[in-house]
Amino acid sequence: MDLNLNEEQKQYVETVRRFVGREIMPRAMNLEKGHAFPFDIIRKAWDLGILNLSIPEAVKGYGIDLISTALIIRELSYGDSGIATSAMCNDLANAVIAMHGTEAQQHAFLAPFVERPLLASFCLTEPGAGSDNSAMTSVIRKGKDGRYLLNGSKCFITNASFASQFTVFCKVGKSSSPFIACVVVPAIAVEPDTAEAGSHACREIPLPCGGRIVTGKPEDKLGQRLSNTATVTFEDVEISDAQIIGDRRLGFQYLTDVLDYARPMVAAIGVGLARRALDVTLAYTQERRQFGQRICDMPVARETLVAMWKRVEMAEMALMKAAFMVQEGAPDRGVYASLAKNLAAEAAVFCSTEGLHLHGGYGFMSEYEISKLIRDAQIIDIYEGVREVQNMIIGRELI
Numbered sequence: 001m002d003l004n005l006n007e008e009q010k011q012y013v014e015t016v017r018r019f020v021g022r023e024i025m026p027r028a029m030n031l032e033k034g035h036a037f038p039f040d041i042i043r044k045a046w047d048l049g050i051l052n053l054s055i056p057e058a059v060k061g062y063g064i065d066l067i068s069t070a071l072i073i074r075e076l077s078y079g080d081s082g083i084a085t086s087a088m089c090n091d092l093a094n095a096v097i098a099m100h101g102t103e104a105q106q107h108a109f110l111a112p113f114v115e116r117p118l119l120a121s122f123c124l125t126e127p128g129a130g131s132d133n134s135a136m137t138s139v140i141r142k143g144k145d146g147r148y149l150l151n152g153s154k155c156f157i158t159n160a161s162f163a164s165q166f167t168v169f170c171k172v173g174k175s176s177s178p179f180i181a182c183v184v185v186p187a188i189a190v191e192p193d194t195a196e197a198g199s200h201a202c203r204e205i206p207l208p209c210g211g212r213i214v215t216g217k218p219e220d221k222l223g224q225r226l227s228n229t230a231t232v233t234f235e236d237v238e239i240s241d242a243q244i245i246g247d248r249r250l251g252f253q254y255l256t257d258v259l260d261y262a263r264p265m266v267a268a269i270g271v272g273l274a275r276r277a278l279d280v281t282l283a284y285t286q287e288r289r290q291f292g293q294r295i296c297d298m299p300v301a302r303e304t305l306v307a308m309w310k311r312v313e314m315a316e317m318a319l320m321k322a323a324f325m326v327q328e329g330a331p332d333r334g335v336y337a338s339l340a341k342n343l344a345a346e347a348a349v350f351c352s353t354e355g356l357h358l359h360g361g362y363g364f365m366s367e368y369e370i371s372k373l374i375r376d377a378q379i380i381d382i383y384e385g386v387r388e389v390q391n392m393i394i395g396r397e398l399i
């Protein structure tokens with residue numbers, strides 16, 4: 001494993017850094033106060049070619065390697081982890097199609113994302129099925145005419161209010177079935193110009209093939225307010241065979257493949273946020289003086305800064321190893337994906353918490369970015385599998 005970035009990877013980092021410095025950092029603090037979804041920034045990211053990183057070249061995607069993908073997401077998250085979450089979610093929803101879809105499915109369901117700045121949702125979590133996703137009750141059932149109908153409700157779904165396509169994991173036949181299928185439901189295309197600004201409303205989407213999708217009001221969240229999150233309900237949505245990815249009984253295996261790919265991406269979000277927390281704290285403690293000296297020069301405070309730096313660096317190394325292992329298709333890639341996710345979440349929570357502490361009372365004021373970072377960091381330890389679930393995966397592999 002080579003830790004040196006190649007020229008192309010260095011260029012990605014530079015390009016995304018410039019984009020973040022120009023388009024995200026000057027606006028993120030104000031935008032998040034309004035809790036408005038910045039679809040215009042998503043559009044600009046799409047224009048730049050840093051969205052939809054998992055789409056294969058055969059469908060005119062960029063064919064970007066996983067290390068580059070992690071670097072791009074890390075840099076986006078340095079600007080705002082909510083925007084990075086929303087951007088990454090397209091790949092979360094589309095990776096399964098790229099991995100297990102037929103050529104026709106890849107063209108039908110992935111090409112629109114290359115052609116237009118659209119968003120996708122990945123629909124797994126349900127009110128009664130969070131960490132234990134096998135408890136899901138959403139189901140596709142065959143009707144009298146032999147066609148499948150999808151019914152069920154998903155919660156905490158990123159991009160739901162603006163999504164043009166939904167990738168849905170559901171049971172087959174009955175809610176208690178051991179089989180999980182993965183189905184793709186295209187809906188009406190929503191683009192930045194056609195999206196209702198800030199969309200604070202529910203959405204009812206009648207589908208031409210039959211049935212409808214209803215998305216709830218966007219959730220009012222503690223952090224990552226620049227990502228959109230809402231419930232999604234599928235009511236008698238007709239599903240043709242062409243919408244079922246791979247074998248309709250192997251959805252659980254496909255889900256594992258997607259999460260192995262996606263957990264390093266969440267780790268990248270954690271590393272980006274942790275580094276931002278370190279940088280804003282360094283800047284603050286180099287400026288602020290007490291007891292006649294800069295805070296960063298006080299030995300105990302410096303020790304905290306060093307501890308923050310170590311967490312960021314360790315998480316970064318775990319991220320790179322996980323991205324490498326997943327890219328190589330290593331048999332134990334899942335363990336490294338979980339390790340990276342855990343270390344990066346820990347780094348994000350640690351650096352934002354200690355960073356806020358080193359800001360003193362000012363860190364508690366909403367005008368200071370560290371107060372946003374500490375709110376944003378909390379979810380990284382939860383979504384795509386809570387810390388304990390990652391430890392379960394690692395423990396299983398160890399034993």
Ligand SMILES: Cc1cc2nc3c(=O)[nH]c(=O)nc-3n(C[C@H](O)[C@H](O)[C@H](O)COP(=O)(O)OP(=O)(O)OC[C@H]3O[C@@H](n4cnc5c(N)ncnc54)[C@H](O)[C@@H]3O)c2cc1C
Nearest residue numbers: 122123124125130131156157158229382383384385386388
């Ligand atoms: C902002 C946001 C965006 C999200 N985006 C998406 C999305 O796009 N698509 C999607 O499908 N889901 C999404 N989620 C859902 C997310 O993945 C779940 O919230 C997460 O998997 C945890 O499920 P839960 O909230 O039901 O918590 P629960 O499963 O109820 O867990 C609660 C707590 O119980 C403990 N616990 C759970 N299991 C174990 C265990 N095995 N051992 C020990 N302790 C345990 C942990 O401390 C855990 O934090 C999102 C959530 C949020 C908040």
